[in-house]
Amino acid sequence: MNAATAPAAVIEISQLTTRFGSHVVHDDLDLVVRRGEIFALVGGSGSGKSTLLREMILLQQPAAGSLRVLGVDYTGIAEAAAHALRQRWGVMFQSGGLFGSLTVRENVGLPLREHTALADRLIDEIADWKLALSGLESTVGGQYPAELSGGMMKRAALARALVLDPELLFLDEPTAGLDPTGAAEVDQLIGELRRQFDLSIVIITHDLDLLWQVTDRVAVLGDGKVQGLGPMAELAELAAPAVQAYFTGPRGRAAEKGSATWKAK
Numbered sequence: 001m002n003a004a005t006a007p008a009a010v011i012e013i014s015q016l017t018t019r020f021g022s023h024v025v026h027d028d029l030d031l032v033v034r035r036g037e038i039f040a041l042v043g044g045s046g047s048g049k050s051t052l053l054r055e056m057i058l059l060q061q062p063a064a065g066s067l068r069v070l071g072v073d074y075t076g077i078a079e080a081a082a083h084a085l086r087q088r089w090g091v092m093f094q095s096g097g098l099f100g101s102l103t104v105r106e107n108v109g110l111p112l113r114e115h116t117a118l119a120d121r122l123i124d125e126i127a128d129w130k131l132a133l134s135g136l137e138s139t140v141g142g143q144y145p146a147e148l149s150g151g152m153m154k155r156a157a158l159a160r161a162l163v164l165d166p167e168l169l170f171l172d173e174p175t176a177g178l179d180p181t182g183a184a185e186v187d188q189l190i191g192e193l194r195r196q197f198d199l200s201i202v203i204i205t206h207d208l209d210l211l212w213q214v215t216d217r218v219a220v221l222g223d224g225k226v227q228g229l230g231p232m233a234e235l236a237e238l239a240a241p242a243v244q245a246y247f248t249g250p251r252g253r254a255a256e257k258g259s260a261t262w263k264a265k
Contacts, residue, residue: 007034009068010168010200011056016065018051025051026062027224033202038194038214040203043221044245049204050172052221056202057091057170058082070168087115089168090161094176094204096153098145098160104131105141108160115164130159135189151182155189162193169193171203175210183207187214 011033018026025048033039041049054060056069058077067074072085098107108127112118118126128138134155145153154174161169174190175183187210194201205211211218212232220228220235222242228235236247 007036009033010035010070011202012066012068013052014066016052016055016067017063018048018055018060019063024224026065028065029221029225031219031226031229033200034217035200036194036198037216038190038201038203040205040211040215040218041221042205042211042218043227043242047221047242048224049221053170053172053202053204057089058086087111087164088166089170090164090166091170092154092157092161092172092174094173096145096157098153098156100145102144103141104136104143104145104148104156107145108141108156108163111160111164126163127159130162131156133162133193134159135185150177151179151185154178154182154186158186158189165197167200169199169201171201171205173205173207174203175205175207183209186210190214 009032011031013029013031016026016029016031017024025046029048029052041052043049051060055062055067058074070085070088072081077085098104099110102110105124105127108130109123112123112126113120116123124141128141131141132138136152136155136159140148140152140156145156148156158171158174161171171190175186178186187207190201190203190210191214193199203210203215215232217230218228218232218235219226220240220243222240227240228238228243235243238244
């Protein structure tokens with residue numbers, strides 16, 4: 001695919017530098033995420049995955065460089081523009097981020113109550129629809145987060161991320177802590193959501209099965225830069241140590257072998 005035929009970029013990062021005191025996390029990092037793709041960020045502990053996510057969703061500012069999301073340049077962005085931009089994406093945090101004092105339905109509907117003037121009854125109906133899209137029964141809406149299993153918590157958090165009909169979806173470790181069956185169900189759900197709603201999806205994950213089975217491209221972060229970028233099958237051929245860490249050993253080989261079977265379904 002050449003530049004003329006490649007989909008438009010939804011995220012453009014150029015010469016991005018992030019520092020915490022004297023510690024450099026990102027050093028002139030360049031990255032582009034294309035519209036409509038499922039894109040993953042991977043790397044070892046301290047490689048800057050979560051920091052980069054926080055910068056993408058306007059929770060943190062880099063020290064230098066440029067970052068453009070959905071066509072909006074973050075340089076000097078005004079609060080009104082940032083507020084409008086946040087309504088165009090959804091975020092599923094690793095821990096779920098649900099409020100324990102609210103029911104699941106109230107948690108899912110909260111962004112609609114904050115950003116729209118819709119009636120409460122309509123908001124509840126939309127919340128129930130998003131819960132159903134995420135694979136949860138309608139009765140779950142009346143429960144509290146503490147009553148949910150880990151898998152149900154992940155799905156409820158995903159429903160909330162979808163409630164504003166985002167163009168762009170950020171998923172932070174969507175399968176972490178799930179049993180193999182639950183993780184496989186979430187993998188399948190991510191693919192289905194992209195197909196149904198033409199979403200662009202950015203994922204932070206350590207899940208080898210998800211990387212092989214769901215993603216279009218993967219960026220491996222290390223030493224402040226992108227050490228490898230491309231489909232998993234291409235990355236498997238790269239010799240860079242930071243990249244090969246995801247392919248050596250029995251878990252990496254098993255995930256690669258299983259991906260062909262999963263994608264054939």
